[in-house]
Amino acid sequence: MTFTLSSHNVIQYLRKLGVCSLEDNVAVEELPVTSGKNVNLLVTTFQEYRPGENTAKHVLLVKQEKNISARGIPQEFFQEWLFSQMLQKFPVLGNIAEIASLVVHFDEENSILVRNYLGEYLELGKFYQTYNIYPCEIAAAIGTSLGVLHRATFNRREYRDFIAAAPQGQFRYQFYNPAQGIESISPDTFGEIASEALQFYILYQRYESVEAAIAKLATLWEPCCLTHNDLKLENILVHSRWNQLDNCLVRLIDWEACAWGEPAFDLGTVVASYLRMWLESLVRDPAMELEESLQLAAVPLETLQPSILALVQAYLVAFPMILEYRRDLIEQVVQFAGLVLLHQMQQSIQYRKHFDNSSICIFQVAKALLTNSQESISTVLGISKSQLLGETFTNFANKQNLVRLYQSKTYLRGC
Numbered sequence: 001m002t003f004t005l006s007s008h009n010v011i012q013y014l015r016k017l018g019v020c021s022l023e024d025n026v027a028v029e030e031l032p033v034t035s036g037k038n039v040n041l042l043v044t045t046f047q048e049y050r051p052g053e054n055t056a057k058h059v060l061l062v063k064q065e066k067n068i069s070a071r072g073i074p075q076e077f078f079q080e081w082l083f084s085q086m087l088q089k090f091p092v093l094g095n096i097a098e099i100a101s102l103v104v105h106f107d108e109e110n111s112i113l114v115r116n117y118l119g120e121y122l123e124l125g126k127f128y129q130t131y132n133i134y135p136c137e138i139a140a141a142i143g144t145s146l147g148v149l150h151r152a153t154f155n156r157r158e159y160r161d162f163i164a165a166a167p168q169g170q171f172r173y174q175f176y177n178p179a180q181g182i183e184s185i186s187p188d189t190f191g192e193i194a195s196e197a198l199q200f201y202i203l204y205q206r207y208e209s210v211e212a213a214i215a216k217l218a219t220l221w222e223p224c225c226l227t228h229n230d231l232k233l234e235n236i237l238v239h240s241r242w243n244q245l246d247n248c249l250v251r252l253i254d255w256e257a258c259a260w261g262e263p264a265f266d267l268g269t270v271v272a273s274y275l276r277m278w279l280e281s282l283v284r285d286p287a288m289e290l291e292e293s294l295q296l297a298a299v300p301l302e303t304l305q306p307s308i309l310a311l312v313q314a315y316l317v318a319f320p321m322i323l324e325y326r327r328d329l330i331e332q333v334v335q336f337a338g339l340v341l342l343h344q345m346q347q348s349i350q351y352r353k354h355f356d357n358s359s360i361c362i363f364q365v366a367k368a369l370l371t372n373s374q375e376s377i378s379t380v381l382g383i384s385k386s387q388l389l390g391e392t393f394t395n396f397a398n399k400q401n402l403v404r405l406y407q408s409k410t411y412l413r414g415c
């Protein structure tokens with residue numbers, strides 16, 4: 001019988017581990033469930049530094065995977081722990097501040113992961129929603145971190161072998177190809193889906209070109225570097241004083257899905273996150289043409305394009321060699337962005353039973369990205385591929401040096 005973590009027993013659990021002491025005052029908060037598969041508790045330990053006056057000492061995120069007994073030894077937390085071990089073993093990676101490990105403890109038996117919590121950072125999705133600003137520096141910082149991670153591990157066997165290790169007594173499955181089509185609807189799921197959501201499956205099956213594009217993308221799959229594999233905006237944090245920092249504006253967290261993988265998928269997932277902000281702000285009126293709806297979005301594509309462009313350019317500047325191996329990288333990034341939008345739509349149908357007029361718009365955009373990637377590059381980035389490469393590498397030639405693999409410290413501008 002595995003131990004079930006709760007806000008009532010977490011303090012005792014951490015005391016037993018020696019992570020917090022008996023003298024500490026502790027506050028526990030249950031975080032809203034994001035993915036639905038974990039229980040996330042925020043534990044703040046305080047120390048009394050003068051009688052009656054507490055200072056925050058340490059904030060920890062304690063996660064437990066739900067329903068673990070049904071699934072045997074879970075591989076996801078193990079993967080995050082393995083990633084943290086990898087950063088320790090290989091300082092070239094461990095020194096990349098944006099991906100630095102926050103793991104304090106891993107309890108494999110009970111599938112509990114304890115991580116340091118970064119109180120000064122906030123989720124990027126919430127940042128954009130709250131402030132409604134889209135500074136290019138932030139997108140560029142994501143592109144640079146990702147480019148540096150992919151470049152540092154590219155075709156390096158020692159990293160590949162390390163991240164492919166399986167938990168004790170388990171088999172490691174083959175590396176996962178992210179270019180997967182949408183599963184057909186089964187008689188079991190048929191009854192679980194709202195009738196209007198069936199429209200999604202009908203649309204998907206109607207356009208053979210979509211499935212053909214995904215199948216082609218799958219054949220191009222060539223896992224070649226360490227990838228995060230779940231770069232939605234909830235898993236990217238931005239520093240609350242981002243505009244005063246010269247580096248480490250962003251942190252990439254939640255490495256549960258990391259693997260030896262496909263670089264275009266990581267970049268495509270971030271591009272999809274930006275496109276979703278546009279697509280989710282559409283005007284939902286069945287009487288309106290698709291083009292009109294897209295243009296009336298509350299967060300227009302033109303507002304996001306500079307960030308998407310900055311993201312891709314910074315990635316290419318950090319990892320220019322990728323273009324020698326992948327001539328069609330940009331097309332693949334755009335196609336993966338379309339595929340990620342489709343998969344997210346399927347998930348939202350399954351969990352929230354949601355499919356409406358704006359979902360049809362999202363489907364049409366995803367289809368265009370997948371089946372017409374060449375033209376879609378200009379739609380997504382605001383410039384053509386040749387302009388992108390010309391502009392990026394003129395600037396790059398002026399800078400001359402490759403982006404450094406790591407910056408030693410975060411510092412405030414002018415300090």
Ligand SMILES: Nc1ncnc2c1ncn2[C@@H]1O[C@H](COP(=O)(O)OP(=O)(O)O)[C@@H](O)[C@H]1O
Nearest residue numbers: 034035038061102116117118123234235253254
């Ligand atoms: N180290 C951290 N610093 C700040 N916030 C964090 C940190 N780790 C997690 N969070 C917040 O908690 C949420 C859930 O954590 P995450 O590891 O992504 O769990 P899940 O697997 O449930 O998605 C994140 O989306 C983020 O908002």
Ligand SMILES: [Mg+2]
Nearest residue numbers: 034234235254
């Ligand atoms: Mg997460």
